[in-house]
Amino acid sequence: MPPARQLRLLFGISGARPVQPGRARRPRVVAWAAPAVWLLTLSCGAASRDFVPVTRDVRSKGAAASVAVDRRDYVYIARRPHGVVGLVGAHFMTAEAAARSVDRIADELETCARRVEQRRELAPGAIQLVAITGSRGMGEITDxxxxxxxxxxxxxxxxxxxxxxxxxxxxxxSAGIPALAIEATWGRE
Amino acid sequence: MIDFELTEEQKALIDTARRFAKERIIPIAAECDRKSEFPRDVFKAAWEIGLANPTLPAEYGGPGLGDLDSALITEELSYGCSGIDTSITANTLGLTPIKLAGSEAQKKKYFGWLTSEPIQVSYATTEPGAGSDVAGLQCRAVKQSDGSYVLTGTKAWITNATLASFFIIFATENPELRHKGIGAFIVHRDAAGLTVGKHEDKLGQRASDTAQVMLDGVHVPAAQVLAPPGHGFKVAMETFNQTRPDIGAIAVGVMRRCLDESVAYAKERKTFGTAIANHQLVQAMLAEMAIRIHATRLLVHKAAWSLDKGIRDPLTSSIAKAYGADAAMQSALDAVQIFGGNGYVKEYPVEKLMRDAKILQIYEGTAQVQRLVIAKQILG
Incomplete structure (x- = not known):
């Protein structure tokens, strides 16, 4: 199964029309704004450190169940041979900057996955996270x-x-702290 | 507000470190202890997955984790073997002075080295005649006209001495100046005049590497002066303040292992027609072991949390170290007691835990020095 398909099943996202690397389409703000802002607003606040919407919780939902309750699209997808990174949404970042970040994350994932695979320690996996600009200007993961x-x-x-x-x-x-919500999967055939 | 909930990232760290301890450390711990040998391949594997140098700042390519994260990792690795963990965690001890006092160029160079290769670093204050009394060290640093220094002296009980690619050496321009004369220097392993003595044949934590370092006119370029004389003592003390919670975390790891081994044995071993776990005096020992684990962990987490928040809290750091070390020793003694005769032979793991625990009351400031530090904080 193609990695992008796996990703959508794993996180309950179907109907995505992933953008091929190098052919990024313009992010559709309206399509992702609601879930992304919801996720980002809640996660960037101090009150709810580990909040993740229930329907997107890979620990508590089976893939099939998630597909049934949650149909959503990615803003941008970067595919590499060993993994896929999907941009759920970005806040206080330009669409181009967010896409560049996703590409960079996908490149890092690919390099790392190859290295880990050589050590025979790569297991099929997936992650969803929100990263913001930390106090030292580097990425800081909040959820x-x-x-x-x-x-x-x-x-x-x-x-x-x-x-x-x-x-x-x-x-x-002064407008706010840049934030990025992504989902990624790796190590799948 | 008080929040004891770990983040998902911290839970993932624990999961990773626990798995690493189970798969990579526990299977070889007894053999490394017997041979008194540090498994370098284990260090390399820990470095590869980000369990070594956890607090190395992210802007220099490190994991960029906090002190609480570091304590969580340390607890898990120490559960596997506190000797192996000590040699891994000693890198944090070695990199902390650079974090505290290093120039931008020094941070780029040495943090870059630590992130690009699985190298080890040694922190060297202790001398044959100066352990807890850091201000009494005798190793001499003589300034040269070009700003470089020449170091001469002997350092003792240095963790990772045989393995280190570079050392943080504390030396004084004049021993009579006590703490006011101490400086800190970065010395490369291949520096002319630096030799590493014999590997110490220790009672416990035998898998950690410990040896003397002899400095005979070692030239240290100005670019490798971390803190000039007069500024090194503060660096040494603040380093200890930041790394003491890790010793408490090692103690928690040792105690958890003591308890797990004791519980398993107590359920198996039968006397008077029943498992010894059913004897109330054994239950009391197990309960006390659990109490010490929880109490020490809370102290360690409080101390580490303060460091992460930028709150200077040497009192809690020292209490975590002092209480944790004593608690681990007592738990290890209790574990041997529960095992009875089997606890006294190498066939079972608890005699190693007892040997390993003892050093916790000695290194990074003895149990007695911790009490002096605590009393000083209380008395003002």
């Missing part, structure tokens, strides 16, 4: 859910979380 099982957490930390933390993010402005 995260990792698919359960095997060494998925280790793969996620090494291939998604660590590179994100080491990536410069757009500077915060």
């Amino acid at each position: 995260m859910k990792i698919a359960p099982g095997g060494p998925v957490a280790a793969n996620a930390l090494e291939c998604i979380v660590a590179p994100l933390r080491a990536s410069p993010f757009p500077a915060a402005t």
Whole structure:
């Protein structure tokens, strides 16, 4: 099954028309604004550190059930041989900057997944997270859910979380703190 | 507001470290202890998945984790083997002075080195005649006209000495100045005049590497001066303040292992026609072990949380270290007691836990020094 299809099933997203790398279409603000803003607003606030909408919680919902209750599109998808990263939404970032970030995350994921695969430690996995610009100008993760099982957490930390933390993010402005909501999957045939 | 809930990232860290301890550390711990040998491949594997150097800042390519995150990792790795963990965690001890006092160029160079290769670093204050009394160190630093220094002296009980690619060496321009004369220097392993002594044959934590470091006229370029004389003592003390919670976390890991092994054994072993777990005096020991785990963990998390928040709290750091070390020693003794004769032989794991626990009351400030630090904070 193609990775993008796996991703949509895993996170309960169907009907996406993923953009091929290098052929990014203009982000459709209206389509993603509601869920993304909802997710970002709640997650950027101090009160709800680990909030993730129930219907998108990969720990509590089976793939089939999620598909049934949650049909949504990605703004942008970056596909690589070992993984796929989907942009759920961005806040206080231009669409181009958000897409660039997703491409960078996908590149890092690909490099890392190859390395981990060589060590025979790559397990099919998935993650959804919200990252914001941290106090030192690097990515800082405020919300995260990792698919359960095997060494998925280790793969996620090494291939998604660590590179994100080491990536410069757009500077915060008086308008707000830039934030990015993504979902990714890797290691699937 | 008080919040004890871990983030998803912290839960993932625990999961990763626990899995690593189970798969990579526990299977070889007894053998490493017997051979008194640190498994470098384990360090490399820990480095690859981001369990080594956790607090190395993200802007220099490190994991960029906080002190609480570091304590969570340390607890899990120590559950596997506190000796192996000590050599892994010693990197945090070594990189912290650079974080605290390093120039931008030093941070780029040495943090870059630590993130690009699975190298180890040693922190060296202790000397044959100066352990807890850091201000009494004798290793000399003589300033040269070009701003460089020449170091001469001996450092003792240095973790990772045999393995380190570079050292953070504390030396004084004049021993009579006590803490006012101490500086900190970055010394490369291949520096002329630096030799590493024999590997120490220790009682416990035998899988960690410990040796002397001899400095005979070692030239340190100005670019490798971390803190000039007069500024090093503060760096050393603040480093300890930041890394003491990790010692408490090691204690929690050791105690958890003691309890798990004891519970499993107590359910198996039968006396007077019933499992010893049914004897109330055994139950009391198990309960006390659980109490110590929870109490120490709360102290460690409070101390680490304060560090993450930028709140200076050396009192809690010292209490976490002092209480945790004593608690681990007592729990290890209790575990041996529960195992009875089987606890006294190497066939079972608890005698190693007892040997391993003892050093917690000695390194990074003895149990007695911690009490002095605590009393000083109380008395003002």
